[in-house]
Amino acid sequence: MSMELSDIQVCGRSVKKCLADIEAFHGFTAPGLVLGAFMVDWAQELLGDDVEADAIVETHHCLPDAIQIFTPCTFGNGWMKVLDWDKFALSLYDKKTLTGYRVWLDLEKARQFPNLYNWYMRLAPKKDLPLEVMVETVVNANRDALSYGPIRVTQFxxxxxxxxxxxxxxxxxxxxxxxxxxxxxxxxxxxxxxxx
Amino acid sequence: MSMELSDIQVCGRSVKKCLADIEAFHGFTAPGLVLGAFMVDWAQELLGDDVEADAIVETHHCLPDAIQIFTPCTFGNGWMKVLDWDKFALSLYDKKTLTGYRVWLDLEKARQFPNLYNWYMRLAPKKDLPLEVMVETVVNANRDALSYGPIRVTQFxxxxxxxxxxxxxxxxxxxxxxxxxxxxxxxxxxxxxxxx
Structure with a gap:
């Protein structure tokens, strides 16, 4: 990855540090967690610094670890709930007002990044999308393959x-x-x- | 806590470092996580260093974070499964052979540590069992309030x-x-x- 890309800031740290933190916690660098870092980053920015946030993640795969690495919410402290819905989406919300933001991988937008689209939709063999290519694609995409919506949490x-x-x-x-x-x-x- | 207690080794680090790692990940020091550290430590020792282990935790409360802090297993990497059974027990097992060890809080043994028993069974008001007292009780108890059994995992x-x-x-x-x-x-x- 180029110097410029690895210096981009996400979740208050450089992409390079992000990758190290992902590997330390998750055991290996998964593209979904790099994508997750950008999702958490956006949700946190929308919510603001002064809000005590809880999290809901809509899949068991990978994404819960992005919440656990990049926010104070963990499975064991109960501030993160995980739904087994297999959607690549997460929400951060104010635990007092229950209002917050849902951020998701927007497939329509993702089409402009064929590696990302093909990776997520499993349309390309894994060997054609090595880790380095995927990380570069995700960091390049930044928020451009994501969407967000303001929400009020009604359950969980x-x-x-x-x-x-x-x-x-x-x-x-x-x-x-x-x-x-x-x-x-x-x-x-x-x-x-x-x-x- | 006395120097001697905070120097005890658990999960490859001093109790003092354990407490710091718990606070960094979980957000605060929970007695259940200190207890969890001793449970993980025992299960790991029984299983041996050279085994690639998966984990099953039998409660959503606290204990999953002990696995996530002290082993490579996380919720998002799928190496830890969590059952909402509200039992203070965890298993580490060889992911190839499915054999391993279950470690649990043994209430009969815990009776000899009244603070621990009363805390877990919620028989004493929280204010009577401040964190410092609980941590000292748990570290003193070490493995003496725990039991283990060799198992073969049959599902999950x-x-x-x-x-x-x-x-x-x-x-x-x-x-x-x-x-x-x-x-x-x-x-x-x-x-x-x-x-x-």
Missing amino acids: HAPLKKGNTEICPGCGEAYPTAQGTQCLTCQGQGYYELQQ | HAPLKKGNTEICPGCGEAYPTAQGTQCLTCQGQGYYELQQ
Whole structure:
């Protein structure tokens, strides 16, 4: 990537630093996370610095890590919710007023960046779109393949509450009584077999 | 916290560094994450250094961030799955053999640390268990309030696959066709109202 591109600022840091931060957290540089950095950057700018923001991400793939790297919102602190809807979109909103901005990959706009369009729509084999090409394409596109809309969040904004918990008579671990008289694992829905 | 306690090693770093890493990522020091560090540490030790591990966490609260801070697994890279089961337990397992270890807060053992037991079971008001007391309790407890079991993972281990996507005739965004002829948002299940 040219000096000029790697010096572009996004989410308060250079693209070069962005790439390093993505690799450190995510384990590898994914083009979707570079795109995600530009999405977060735009949403943050629209929302303003002085707003305490929560996040909703509309896919499980990649994008949640852009929120976790570039904002204070994480999965575990509950400030980021993730919907398994497979849409390349995220929203940042004021947790008090519930108003904010949704930013998404706008496919119509993305058509002017064929590498980006073909990558996202899986129209080209991966080997034809190596990482370096994709990063350069995404950084060049900057916000030009994105759109945003002002929104008011109507659901999924409530903090996760712990319900009533008791000790499961099966395993002796604490579990939410809403699951029944035993925990889900003791009801046979567990994800593991015990080994010797 | 005493010098001796803050120097204890967990997840390859001192407790002091652990606390700093938790605050940097999670936004604040949560006792559950300190406990989580000891859980991850034990699971990693059991599994061994040379194993490429995936993670399953059994609650949305706090604990997913322990995995994200102390292992290479994140929500967005798909190496960590999170179940909304409200159990304070996590598993690390070899992604090839699917065998690994589940580590959990063992309430019977936790009874010998009343602050820990009362905190987890919400039997004491928060003001009676300030952060400093909780961190000291958790570090003192180390692995003595935890148990582990060797497991073979039987579900939730498959990598998340993207299904077939097309362009939604409603909004023009890409969406998984498994959702129907329009995306969920265009079907009225969205989480936002557009603002002027």
